[in-house]
Amino acid sequence: MAFVWPSTRLKEQIPNSAKRILNITGVSSLLLLVLAYVFMDDRFSFPYYGGIYLVSLVTAVLVAVTAHPGASINRWLTNPVFSYLGKRSYGIYLYQFPVMILYEAQINVANNVWLHVFIELGLILLCSELSYRFIEDPLRKFDYKKSWQKIKNWFYMPLLSKQKAVGIASFVVVAIASIGVTIAPNDAVNANQAEFQAEIQENRKAAQESKNEEEQAEEDSEAEQGQENASDENILQTFSTDTDHVMEKYDLTENQVDRARNTDLTAFGDSVLLGSTQNIQEVFPDAIIDADVGRQLYDSVELLQELKDDGDLQENVVLALGSNGYADEDQFDDLMDVIGDRNVYLMNVRVPTQRWQNANNELFQKMEDKYQRVTLIDWYSLSNENNQWFREDQVHPTDVGRVEYTSLLAKEILE
Structure with missing residues (x-):
């Protein structure tokens, strides 16, 4: 230009x-x-x-x-406001992303959304102001022709002088940052993340096999064979279709377990549902599970239609979406058009570090009122005060959380 x-x-x-x-x-x-x-x-x-x-x-x-x-x-x-922001616009551009990422990773922003928006704006402006005053403006006014002379003079300054202290501190920060960038692994995961990734892969395999009758039959047979060892291991990490095991693990009655085995069910959702695939299959052995990481409402209509065309959309449908972004009524209406007159069990969300949590839960409550065949399952109210049920991301359940998630789901369906 x-x-x-x-x-x-x-x-x-x-x-x-x-x-x-x-x-x-x-x-x-x-x-x-x-x-x-x-x-x-x-x-x-x-x-x-x-x-x-x-x-x-x-x-x-x-x-x-x-x-x-x-x-x-x-x-x-x-005007003075635009002039002020214009001078600091590059700092705002640089610092807005890391401030938002770090803040929202540590703070539950779902409640009091606007309060946290203003806090984040304040932090961004503070970082930009400090950067402008102590980095950008001094460097803009610096006489680079005298750089070598200033460096030599710095070495002769008293050790306790302000310039010497600032120089040493700056060198240490730059050195640490440079070393960190150099040696930091690109795809490092801690033990908890590695464990979660392994669980997701295992549950993804189980979900895929739920669509194949022969593989599902083999899975059921293996689960029955494993019931003898179930009582000797940690019940949370043991998967078995044994009646006593399922009753104890999910706090269900024998009648509920028997009815669950004869319930036609399709569960469709995101990674929260995916992580609980094996748990759901303990209670509903013939359930068809279709879940994936990052799935949202807006890209689910075609996937549900494929399930329907393949004959995998059962009489009872669990929808567990809304953890990965905002949802709206039109998107939900499109899903309901595909589902037709089937019974829908709609699981709400617990995503305390994201702004869309409350908006999506309010939408789901509205959809229960709008559609007579929709039953809302209130996972949020049950789990919100139980942080120990979740991994460090505060979204995906641990072993205990998955059992509570599945127990709530089963009791609502079998009520």
Whole structure:
């Protein structure tokens, strides 16, 4: 843009008609950017099929009009607040992502969403201000022609001087950061993460086998064979279809266990459901499980339709979605159109580090009221005060949590 629209060659005195065109174009582009900020959603395909490119073009138009000395929009947008933010905009750009990632990984933001939004904004502005005052502005004013002389003078300064202390501290920080970046493994996982990944793979295999009748029969046979050893091992980590084992593990009656074995069930969901696949199959041995990591409502309609076309959508359908992003009513309506007149058991979510937790749970409550055949299973209320049921991400259940999850699911279905 600097080559095709050089501000030094643009005239301040231009015809009123040209000024009017520039001002209308600038205001229109600004309004379009505001609308894009409000309505453009990363859940939809539009941003990835030209939407982001269009926003870039509109932004370029706004910058071009603002840079023109003959347009009025530059004067309209000039004020102390914008000037302050403009000087620190690069710092805001650099620090916003790490601040949000670190903050939301440690703080439960689902409740009091706007409070945490303002706290994060405050932290971003604080980091940007410190960076501007102590890094960007000093470096901008630094006389680089005297760099070598300043370095030599630094070595002769007293050890307890401010300049010496700042220099040593800066060197230590840079050295540690450089070493850390150099030796840090790219795909390192701790023991808990490795264990969780192994469990996910094992449950994914079990879910895939649930769609194959022959493999499922073999799985049931192996589970029955393992029941003799069930009482001698940790019951949480032992999987068996033995009636006494299932009754004790999931706090079910013998009648409930018997009815569960004759219940046609399809469970469809994300990684929270996936992690509980083997638990669900203990209670519902013939259940068909279709779950995957990162699954959301907006990409589930086609997957459910495939299950339906393959004859794998049973009379009772469990939906366990909403942990990975915002859901809306239209998306849920599309799912219900595919499911038809089947019974739906809708599991709500517990994602305390994400803003969409409460919004999705409110939507699911609304959907239970809207559809007579939908039964809401309130996993959130049961689990929210039991942090010990969850892994460090506070979303995926541990052995204890998966048993509680499955027990709640079974009791609601068999009620």
